[in-house]
Amino acid sequence: MSLLAKKLFSFGGAIKNVNKNSIRLSSHFIFHPDNEKPIEGETKKMNMMQAINDAMDITLKNDPTAVLFGEDVGFGGVFRCALGLQEKYGKDRVFNTPLCEQGIAGFGIGLATAGATAIAEIQFADYIFPAFDQLVNEAAKARYRSGGQFDCGALTVRAPCGAVGHGGLYHSQSPEAFFAHAAGLKVIVPRGPITAKGLLLSCIQERDPCIFLEPKILYRSANEEVPIDSYTLPIGKAQVLREGNQVTLIAWGTQVHVLLEVAQIAKDQFGVSCEVIDLMSIQPWDEETVCNSVKKTGRCLIAHEAPLTCGFGAELAATIQEECFLHLEAPISRVTGWDAPFPHVFEPFYLPDRWRCLEAIKNLVQY
Amino acid sequence: MALKCGVSFMRLAQLHKTIRCLSTRTRPETINNGGSHAAFPGVKAPYTTEIKFLNEHSYEPIPIYRVLDNNGEVIDSREEPDIDNDTLLNMYRTMIQLNQMDKILYESQRQGRISFYMTNYGEEGIHVGSAAALSPSDLVFAQYREAGVLLYRGLTVTELVNQCYGNHEDPAKGRQMPVHYGSKQRNIVTISSPLATQMPQAVGAAYAFRRAGSGRVVTCFFGEGAASEGDAHAAFNFAATLNCPIILMCRNNGYAISTPTSEQYRGDGVAARGPAAGLHTVRVDGTDALAVYNAVKKARQLAVCNTPVLLEAMSYRVGHHSTSDDSSAYRSTDEIQKWTQEESPARKMRLYLERKGLWSEKQEAEQVREGREVVIRAMQRAEKEKKPNWREMLHDVYYDMPPILLKQMKQMESHLEKYKEHYPLEQYQDEENTA
Numbered sequence: 001m002s003l004l005a006k007k008l009f010s011f012g013g014a015i016k017n018v019n020k021n022s023i024r025l026s027s028h029f030i031f032h033p034d035n036e037k038p039i040e041g042e043t044k045k046m047n048m049m050q051a052i053n054d055a056m057d058i059t060l061k062n063d064p065t066a067v068l069f070g071e072d073v074g075f076g077g078v079f080r081c082a083l084g085l086q087e088k089y090g091k092d093r094v095f096n097t098p099l100c101e102q103g104i105a106g107f108g109i110g111l112a113t114a115g116a117t118a119i120a121e122i123q124f125a126d127y128i129f130p131a132f133d134q135l136v137n138e139a140a141k142a143r144y145r146s147g148g149q150f151d152c153g154a155l156t157v158r159a160p161c162g163a164v165g166h167g168g169l170y171h172s173q174s175p176e177a178f179f180a181h182a183a184g185l186k187v188i189v190p191r192g193p194i195t196a197k198g199l200l201l202s203c204i205q206e207r208d209p210c211i212f213l214e215p216k217i218l219y220r221s222a223n224e225e226v227p228i229d230s231y232t233l234p235i236g237k238a239q240v241l242r243e244g245n246q247v248t249l250i251a252w253g254t255q256v257h258v259l260l261e262v263a264q265i266a267k268d269q270f271g272v273s274c275e276v277i278d279l280m281s282i283q284p285w286d287e288e289t290v291c292n293s294v295k296k297t298g299r300c301l302i303a304h305e306a307p308l309t310c311g312f313g314a315e316l317a318a319t320i321q322e323e324c325f326l327h328l329e330a331p332i333s334r335v336t337g338w339d340a341p342f343p344h345v346f347e348p349f350y351l352p353d354r355w356r357c358l359e360a361i362k363n364l365v366q367y
Numbered sequence: 368m369a370l371k372c373g374v375s376f377m378r379l380a381q382l383h384k385t386i387r388c389l390s391t392r393t394r395p396e397t398i399n400n401g402g403s404h405a406a407f408p409g410v411k412a413p414y415t416t417e418i419k420f421l422n423e424h425s426y427e428p429i430p431i432y433r434v435l436d437n438n439g440e441v442i443d444s445r446e447e448p449d450i451d452n453d454t455l456l457n458m459y460r461t462m463i464q465l466n467q468m469d470k471i472l473y474e475s476q477r478q479g480r481i482s483f484y485m486t487n488y489g490e491e492g493i494h495v496g497s498a499a500a501l502s503p504s505d506l507v508f509a510q511y512r513e514a515g516v517l518l519y520r521g522l523t524v525t526e527l528v529n530q531c532y533g534n535h536e537d538p539a540k541g542r543q544m545p546v547h548y549g550s551k552q553r554n555i556v557t558i559s560s561p562l563a564t565q566m567p568q569a570v571g572a573a574y575a576f577r578r579a580g581s582g583r584v585v586t587c588f589f590g591e592g593a594a595s596e597g598d599a600h601a602a603f604n605f606a607a608t609l610n611c612p613i614i615l616m617c618r619n620n621g622y623a624i625s626t627p628t629s630e631q632y633r634g635d636g637v638a639a640r641g642p643a644a645g646l647h648t649v650r651v652d653g654t655d656a657l658a659v660y661n662a663v664k665k666a667r668q669l670a671v672c673n674t675p676v677l678l679e680a681m682s683y684r685v686g687h688h689s690t691s692d693d694s695s696a697y698r699s700t701d702e703i704q705k706w707t708q709e710e711s712p713a714r715k716m717r718l719y720l721e722r723k724g725l726w727s728e729k730q731e732a733e734q735v736r737e738g739r740e741v742v743i744r745a746m747q748r749a750e751k752e753k754k755p756n757w758r759e760m761l762h763d764v765y766y767d768m769p770p771i772l773l774k775q776m777k778q779m780e781s782h783l784e785k786y787k788e789h790y791p792l793e794q795y796q797d798e799e800n801t802a
Contacts, residue, residue, distance in 0.1 A: 072625045075697045096630045098595035099562060099623050127561055130597060166482035168544035170560035309771065338761060338775045344482075345533040345541035346760035348790060349779065355786040 051193035070121030105131035112152035125161035140184030153207040160216035168344035198233030238286035244273035298329035330367035433652035439718025467738035489685035492712030496659025508569035534752035566602030573611035592623025606675035607645035620684035641677035653680030
């Protein structure tokens with residue numbers, strides 16, 4: 001191997017001069033850490049992977065029925081969110097499953113039906129679709145079809161989602177809208193370590209089954225001072241991260257950070273005051289916070305990585321125009337992934353990046 | 368008969384016939400039934416009066432067919448395949464080329480030149496053994512660790528490297544992650560990342576071949592991890608019930624990322640499911656290219672007559688799952704040792720060829736050097752080539768571009784006109800390929 005490395009080094013030198021192209025693109029956003037703490041008390045610097053690990057650790061410690069499972073979860077999961085938990089809580093509580101997403105979801109529904117707390121990991125949100133039947137037809141409808149006798153609210157399905165720079169078709173998708181369409185499921189997306197811990201603990205304690213989509217690019221790149229104690233953040237509540245009075249910018253997950261940056265650019269370059277809202281909870285979503293903001297600003301931009309058509313932005317836009325029609329100064333704008341599969345080398349052109357969002361803000365203001 | 372008996376019982380009961388009458392009319396039939404085969408539509412099986420649960424120890428494990436021992440010596444001369452020398456050499460050269468490509472592309476990912484890679488170490492024997500035994504017109508549905516099949520079929524290193532770089536020479540236009548190869552010309556369906564999805568598709572393709580009377584068969588590769596997916600069950604069941612000309616080729620390499628087979632399944636591996644599903648089934652030593660060749664050759668003879676076959680090739684995943692994985696987190700390096708030494712498929716094949724006087728140390732050194740140079744030259748070329756024009760992002764979603772995509776394309780065109788300095792346009796072709 002060392003001989004090979006040497007050889008590679010020598011040819012590496014030879015092609016250095018001709019190749020300016022293969023430097024990987026830097027990430028498309030700047031992470032904006034939270035300044036406010038959700039609770040008082042001691043904090044610790046954690047990335048989002050560690051914050052999720054911490055939330056699951058707290059659950060396994062306090063809830064003896066809780067189990068955590070999925071593909072490769074035993075050694076910590078491919079993104080290491082379960083790192084050390086099998087050693088701490090044993091193989092009957094933190095374990096590998098066979099490679100079968102429909103099995104993972106169905107198994108989780110069964111656990112929850114029988115009174116246990118189930119935290120199921122799907123390795124990538126792109127691979128959640130074999131579980132679609134279990135989640136949409138079973139988890140979502142269990143309470144309704146039994147007249148409230150049975151439910152699987154103790155099920156939380158975690159899945160890494162979103163763009164990562166080089167994930168291509170099957171390691172990049174954001175499937176939140178598919179699940180938001182299935183009445184009975186709650187769909188949550190955190191924007192960083194603090195929200196991840198609080199929202200995941202809420203999902204686990206929530207009386208309805210939750211799909212918790214974790215923007216995978218934040219696992220390691222996002223660091224915050226996270227309270228070490230247990231805390232929850234309310235499901236169904238959005239957060240206003242930056243106040244403004246000319247344009248309301250709405251996003252969730254990684255895209256929140258794009259909009260925070262864009263809001264600053266808009267302020268600096270053409271003096272436009274933007275209000276930035278992190279929806280956090282896709283289903284149910286916080287109509288009150290969103291509509292109050294749009295009534296104030298009269299302009300609204302929604303941005304998400306998922307494709308435009310039937311993306312969750314469409315649902316927001318429809319409700320906003322219904323509720324805020326007479327306040328609107330311009331049509332609601334959506335900046336999203338294009339209506340194509342998520343492409344590998346074209347990712348920089350596919351994402352709703354800062355420049356596409358900035359242009360949309362300009363158009364909103366000049367309408 | 369059982370149903371008829373039941374109906375007559377009910378009718379008689381309703382008519383309030385005497386108990387005695389009932390018993391005299393039904394008892395003789397029940398007694399007759401005791402020793403004969405049941406007539407249930409679901410299964411043809413004898414009756415028994417003993418409750419006996421079957422378990423994984425009820426049957427002998429399915430044996431592993433091999434031709435070569437670890438020293439490359441033929442164990443039973445009757446089993447030595449009749450392969451001409453050129454083909455044997457081509458098989459081994461493909462193994463060397465594959466190893467060299469894996470070494471260099473793996474390192475190139477580590478240097479940030481490509482975004483991702485997966486090596487094939489330990490499974491070379493399955494690749495070349497099966498590819499040599501198939502007809503080039505047979506359709507292959509691969510998983511993602513079968514690059515040797517592609518090389519053997521004649522895809523060039525340059526073609527594979529171009530895919531990994533996602534440049535404009537990549538037939539899939541840079542849209543997929545590295546190692547997601549495919550070639551219409553070479554009858555290899557483009558690889559998709561989701562596991563086992565290709566399996567029922569392969570069975571469907573085989574059914575189409577059967578109806579067309581084409582004499583082609585389909586070979587579907589999948590791992591023992593993928594065999595846990597619901598799609599795998601569907602594929603086995605469809606293949607058997609619809610009598611499809613297919614070889615379902617399981618590469619059992621011991622690991623699905625970190626998950627060992629002990630946590631993937633119980634019982635006698637994937638092969639044991641074959642007879643249960645009504646598939647002709649054989650288990651083979653995947654580190655022995657000649658054993659794989661013989662098994663696939665025979666499997667193909669069955670498949671072409673619409674007898675579907677399940678083949679489980681035992682091997683070991685010597686490399687990490689991918690460049691995103693560090694397998695030292697879940698297995699020891701000692702464990703790997705054996706599979707890189709005496710159980711190495713390339714080594715066994717090399718020793719066999721040396722015994723036959725077809726290979727020498729000198730040829731080995733030359734082939735390794737040449738194999739490496741081919742990859743390096745391909746990389747140097749691939750790195751100079753631009754990525755496809757960005758508009759390729761929106762093509763091929765539909766056959767004809769619908770109005771909404773045309774609109775989105777125009778939006779992006781005018782956006783790039785205004786903001787071009789913020790996009791890496793110089794890395795992409797200016798114009799779309801017209802070819």
